[in-house]
Amino acid sequence: MALSKHINADRLVQDSHDKKSKHHKLTGIDSNTIQHSYGARYGTQPLPKYHFSSKGIDAESAYQLIHDELALDGSPVLNLASFVHTWMPAQADKLMQENMTKNLIDTDEYPATQHIHTRCISILADLWHAPSAKQAIGTATTGSSEAIQLGGLAMKRIWQEKRKAAGKSIHEPGPNIVMGANAQVALEKFARYFEVECRLVPISVESKYRLDPKKAMEYVDENTIGVFVILGSTYTGHYEPVKEMSDLLDEYEAKTGYSVPIHVDGASGGFFAPFATPQLEWDFKLPRVVSINTSGHKFGLAYVGVGWVVWRDQAHLPKDLIFELHYLGSVEYSFSLNFSRPAAPIIAQYFNLIHLGFEGYRNVALDDLRNARLLSRALEKSGYYAVLSDIHRKHTSAGATIKDVVGIDDDVTDYEAGLPVVSFRFSDDFKKSYPEIQQKWIQTLLRARGWIVPNYELAPDLQQIEILRVVVRENMTEVLVDRLVSDLMEITEQLTTADSPLHALNDLGHGHSSSSKTEHTHGKLGKGEGSTSSGTYAKQC
Numbered sequence: 001m002a003l004s005k006h007i008n009a010d011r012l013v014q015d016s017h018d019k020k021s022k023h024h025k026l027t028g029i030d031s032n033t034i035q036h037s038y039g040a041r042y043g044t045q046p047l048p049k050y051h052f053s054s055k056g057i058d059a060e061s062a063y064q065l066i067h068d069e070l071a072l073d074g075s076p077v078l079n080l081a082s083f084v085h086t087w088m089p090a091q092a093d094k095l096m097q098e099n100m101t102k103n104l105i106d107t108d109e110y111p112a113t114q115h116i117h118t119r120c121i122s123i124l125a126d127l128w129h130a131p132s133a134k135q136a137i138g139t140a141t142t143g144s145s146e147a148i149q150l151g152g153l154a155m156k157r158i159w160q161e162k163r164k165a166a167g168k169s170i171h172e173p174g175p176n177i178v179m180g181a182n183a184q185v186a187l188e189k190f191a192r193y194f195e196v197e198c199r200l201v202p203i204s205v206e207s208k209y210r211l212d213p214k215k216a217m218e219y220v221d222e223n224t225i226g227v228f229v230i231l232g233s234t235y236t237g238h239y240e241p242v243k244e245m246s247d248l249l250d251e252y253e254a255k256t257g258y259s260v261p262i263h264v265d266g267a268s269g270g271f272f273a274p275f276a277t278p279q280l281e282w283d284f285k286l287p288r289v290v291s292i293n294t295s296g297h298k299f300g301l302a303y304v305g306v307g308w309v310v311w312r313d314q315a316h317l318p319k320d321l322i323f324e325l326h327y328l329g330s331v332e333y334s335f336s337l338n339f340s341r342p343a344a345p346i347i348a349q350y351f352n353l354i355h356l357g358f359e360g361y362r363n364v365a366l367d368d369l370r371n372a373r374l375l376s377r378a379l380e381k382s383g384y385y386a387v388l389s390d391i392h393r394k395h396t397s398a399g400a401t402i403k404d405v406v407g408i409d410d411d412v413t414d415y416e417a418g419l420p421v422v423s424f425r426f427s428d429d430f431k432k433s434y435p436e437i438q439q440k441w442i443q444t445l446l447r448a449r450g451w452i453v454p455n456y457e458l459a460p461d462l463q464q465i466e467i468l469r470v471v472v473r474e475n476m477t478e479v480l481v482d483r484l485v486s487d488l489m490e491i492t493e494q495l496t497t498a499d500s501p502l503h504a505l506n507d508l509g510h511g512h513s514s515s516s517k518t519e520h521t522h523g524k525l526g527k528g529e530g531s532t533s534s535g536t537y538a539k540q541c
């Protein structure tokens with residue numbers, strides 16, 4: 001009923017309270033209060049929602065109130081929208097709890113933590129084939145976003161130094177950076193925050209919804225500080241062709257004398273490709289790759305709050321970006337955007353490195369891919385859906401092998417390399433038969449069953465295509481894949497029944513959110529108050 005759109009829920013609840021005017025005068029509490037629901041057991045004072053209460057409440061009540069409110073959140077296990085890992089063994093939980101109070105920046109106070117941090121960097125530099133694990137330099141970050149800002153800044157500073165040394169202007173024209181239009185918001189943020197022109201290369205079906213290196217070369221010139229190459233794309237999980245990009249930039253350098261470096265955004269792939277497809281060429285083995293970032297909290301299998309950036313050698317991290325700190329008990333070096341940061345996620349990362357080892361990470365990666373293939377095939381076989389990701393497709397070169405004949409089909413090298421991501425949409429046949437059914441309804445209906453599966457548009461120039469996307473993480477087991485497929489099929493078939501009440505979903509609009517409109521107006525920007533969208537992944541965040 002359209003009338004409900006005009007109702008202010010906060011006001012409605014306020015007006016329905018007992019003795020509202022008396023409370024109002026005595027306590028000064030306005031309409032924005034939370035009433036405890038535990039009555040006499042935990043106290044009955046209302047709490048202001050948007051300003052400090054003059055008096056606090058006891059810890060047990062505070063815990064219970066917050067705990068219960070958070071029950072409205074989705075389940076992290078069923079959050080198939082996110083790349084972020086949501087489970088670790090009990091021993092990792094214990095280590096994190098024990099080290100929750102440690103600040104990574106206090107290097108003198110917590111030297112053992114610092115040794116672990118340094119060891120993690122050496123292990124990653126070695127995994128990514130840095131020319132010398134001793135020469136490589138890097139740091140933990142809060143995630144890939146911070147790591148990308150640092151990688152981009154180093155490239156910008158090196159470009160500036162080279163221009164100055166050649167007696168050229170660094171302002172007219174200014175620097176630019178090249179990336180696919182499928183770039184995640186972190187990459188575009190770097191360009192905007194650090195005043196580098198962002199050159200987005202349009203994507204196409206032929207380029208597999210990701211950077212096309214040949215087209216990218218049309219955007220490169222002497223003021224290009226670098227190319228961001230993504231392993232793999234947030235939309236479809238496709239790896240961008242780092243080697244091909246590197247070869248083309250080699251040719252460009254031979255022709256023009258301009259050396260354009262590559263920073264690999266391995267937010268997910270940095271912790272996946274080395275284990276699943278170690279033969280893939282994408283890392284420091286390619287001399288043009290000067291820095292790599294990854295999220296420890298994605299396929300690094302740690303909890304949220306840890307990322308990494310590693311430079312191939314010290315020459316690629318300008319000294320100018322490194323700060324000497326003299327006031328924490330010794331001389332320390334810092335090259336990060338944050339100062340304080342929790343040490344616990346880094347300790348959890350190290351736990352994984354030594355607990356899982358190469359074989360453990362590889363087993364998890366192969367399982368993820370197996371489950372992603374299972375989901376992809378089931379969707380395609382249904383006829384309702386077409387799958388855009390390719391990790392379930394065999395290389396054209398793989399052909400029919402003896403393994404096909406005897407039924408063994410899980411040799412990962414036979415398949416297209418990529419992240420365990422399943423991107424799918426309604427098949428053309430389905431759309432022709434049921435043009436009135438909107439794909440976004442699937443997101444809403446799955447959410448009603450607990451699943452969080454986003455539906456969104458692809459990047460420019462393919463924004464007319466909407467995709468649903470599932471990230472198959474470690475806890476997306478075969479049992480859950482099975483359940484998801486059966487829920488998806490049931491929902492899709494219900495929608496095809498012409499008199500189904502589900503058609504009323506059209507009136508529900510796009511998003512599914514349990515937060516009230518009034519909550520959004522406090523301390524948050526409203527729709528249209530941010531910058532104009534460039535149409536990339538930035539739009540969905």
Ligand SMILES: Cc1ncc(COP(=O)(O)O)c(C=O)c1O
Nearest residue numbers: 143144145184186234265267295
């Ligand atoms: C390709 C890519 N780059 C960067 C990021 C940002 O990573 P983080 O959330 O660790 O900051 C993401 C997150 O999904 C991503 O997919």
